[in-house]
Amino acid sequence: MQDVLIRPFRASDAPWLVMQHGLLYARDEGFDETFAPLVHSILTDFVAWHDPTRERGWIAERAGERLGSIFCVALDDKTAKLRLFLLMPQARGLGLGKRMLGTCMAFARSAGFTEMRLWTHESHEAACRLYRASGWHLLNSKHVHSFGVNLVEQSWKIQL
Structure with a gap:
């Protein structure tokens, strides 16, 4: 995965990102x-x-092929939120997710945030393992019905 570039998101990436998430x-x-x-x-x-x-x-890209995304947005003056973390199936299990998460967290620190939070689903087992291994802590879980399915939502946080 050394040949993968993690580059800034561009507005022209949005249609691809919406389509892939869907x-x-x-x-x-x-x-x-x-x-x-x-x-x-x-x-x-x-x-x-x-x-x-x-x-x-950020968008992860190799030879012009988009492989994933991750975003850091402000919740408040001290807290950042990780959003839209996505890895294409062909890029999973190769360490790229860890690289992308590190990029996002390093930016949040440099931007002056002291904490990050995220929302995910329990079914995203690999991502949850990555969060835990990176020092994130599970705040809570709850059963919900969203997007037409029954899910277990999770909230996580980390002190930066």
Whole structure:
């Protein structure tokens, strides 16, 4: 994975990211058609309103092929939120997720945040193992019905 570039997100990446979230979450999690519009809304707001000194997105890319994404956005003055962490199936299990998470967390620290939070689902076992191994702590879990399926939502945090 040394040949993978982790580059800044560009607005032109948004359609690809919305499509991949919709396709992969439908295939792997059974999510319905309400999920991709949520991703679209998140990205539309990011493109229009993000503060580039404190908020960033990245795309992992190899030879022009996009392999994943990760975003850091502000929750408040001291807390950042990790969002839209996605790895394409062909890029999983190769250490790229760890690299991307490290990039995002290092940026959050350099931007002055003292804590990060994230929201995920219990079914994302590999991501949850990565969070735990990187020092994140599970805050809570709850059963929900979202995007047409029953899920266990999780909230995580880390002190930076």
